[in-house]
Amino acid sequence: MQDEPTPEELTRGVADFLRNDIAPLISGHNAFKLRVAINALDLVTRQLRFEEGSDAAEAARLSQLLGQQGSLGELNRALADRIAKGEVDLRTPGLAEHLWQTTMDKLAVDQPNYGSYKRELGAK
Amino acid sequence: MQEALGRCVASWCPGATGVTNAARLSGGASQETWSFDIVHPDGVIGAILRRAPPGYGAAPSRAAGLDAEAILMQRAFDAGVPSPRVLHVLQPQDELGTGFVMARVEGETIARKILRDAGFAEARPILAHQLGQVAAGIHGLALAQLPKLRHMTAAREIGELERDYRSLSWPRPVFELALRWLRDHDPGPSSEVTLVHGDFRHGNFIIGPDGVRAVLDWELAHIGDPMEDLGWICVNSWRYGEIDKPVGGLGTREELFAGYQGAGRQADPARVKFWEVMGTLRWGVMCCGMMQRFRIGPERSIERAMIGRRSSETEIDLLRLLAPR
Known part of the structure; x- marks a missing residue:
């Protein structure tokens, strides 16, 4: 078992340091690049917090949908394959709900400020 | 220099x-x-x-x-x-x-400024209509006077997109769904074949307080279905948060079509929707390509890496188009 602080605490700490102490000192194109870098650290922090739970739920939904077991990568490949072959489509019970939930979980990590995501979150 | x-x-x-x-x-x-x-x-x-x-x-x-x-x-x-x-x-x-x-044409190309700054307040309400007029002007250029360009059809575009997506070898069920939808809804060859700008969106327009001053970047120009340009500018990624204003966050499709028709051309809303779905998927695949370029190098740009993480934005937009809740 690795010791504390956790990766999430570390990435959050570094991002806060860059945001609060370094960003005010930087200008021009480097300021833009620094903002992008801080955004990347914030994304990693969100992924560290949410990934375990959303991956487990996604794998459970996929196993149910496909009637098979496997790693998350294998299950996603199997689903992609079945959609490509037309064996599964939006009329298949559970598919739309699964894709929506999976996509919402991705946006919660990738871009929680994206307009469409905020709209769908509010509509739930 | x-x-x-x-x-x-x-x-x-x-x-x-x-x-x-x-x-x-x-x-x-x-x-x-x-x-x-x-x-x-x-x-x-x-x-x-x-x-x-x-x-x-x-x-x-x-x-x-x-x-x-x-x-x-x-x-x-x-x-x-x-x-x-x-x-x-x-x-x-x-x-x-x-x-x-x-x-050099003076003006602004950055969407966020065009959509928010006070200097463009008077231009914003007229821009969707104007962009319809501008698109009509582009589509009206005489084919005989153009340089040699690629001829594209919906079917060929779907094929290229699928090839680009498969080359990433990363499973994306939402992209698969969109590819199937595009195949099932391919409207067939367009009755009208014109010059298509190919990248008709924010970033490639110079806008002044008086409206559109210039269209730039003909790098992706080709011959094809003119509705492609009208669909591409409606892709949600170019609305910059103004998600209820499909035309670049500026206005409605009806305004765009009115400007287009006012300039003597006919818009086909069903084809435009098809190209909006295609455009959304294409931007998603392009985002994934940015991630690849980051990974392969030599320029390991964090900006590109982060654009890779925007592909999920196009997945939610595809679901909103194809499987609205």
Whole structure:
């Protein structure tokens, strides 16, 4: 078992340091690049917090949908394959709900400020 | 660079006494944009150089090529489409590579500023309509006068998108669903085949307080279904948060179509929707491509890496289009 602080605490700490102490000192194109870098650290922090739970739920939904077991990568490949072959489509019970939930979980990590995501979150 | 530009300008701009303020604006290694001023007794002429430096001649396969871009821009200008005037096409003796010099058009290209800054408050309500007019102008250019361009159909575009997506070898069930939808809803060959700008969206429009001043970047121009341009500008990624205003966050499809029809052309809303789905998927695949370029290097740009993480934005937009809740 690795010791504390956790990766999430570390990435959050570094991002806060860059945001609060370094960003005010930087200008021009480097300021833009620094903002992008801080955004990347914030994304990693969100992924560290949410990934375990959303991956487990996604794998459970996929196993149910496909009637098979496997790693998350294998299950996603199997689903992609079945959609490509037309064996599964939006009329298949559970598919739309699964894709929506999976996509919402991705946006919660990738871009929680994206307009469409905020709209769908509010509509739930 | 300034000296080379000075020599080049002297060869085609009578009376010019030199070049000042040469500054690189943007672009990667293979494609550069420079801004500079031509000093002339009648007054300073603002100019832009778009070029591939010597040794970077070959354009990527989708690209029209800089020579073709120069012709398209000039044809558009001649036809009254808002466009910078082409001043000079680079010649071997210029020793500047391939490309062209155009008049600099003052204005804004950054979407967030156009959508939020007070200076554009009066332009915003008219822009969706204007962009319809501009698209109609582009689609009305006489095919016989155009350079050699790729001919594209919906089926061919779907094929290229699928190939690009499969080359990533990363399973994306939402993209698969979109590919199936596109195949099932392919409207077939367009009855009208015209010049298509190919990248008709924010970033490629110079906007002033008075409206559209120029359309830039003909790199992806091709011959095909004109509705492709109207669909591409409706892709949610170009709305910058103004998600209820489909036309670049500026206005409604009806306004866009009205401007298009007012300029004598007919919009086909069903085809436009098809191309909006295609465009959303294409931007998603392009985001994944950015991630690949970050991973492969040599420029390990965090910006590109983060654009890779925007592909999920197109997945939610595809679901909103194809499986609304």
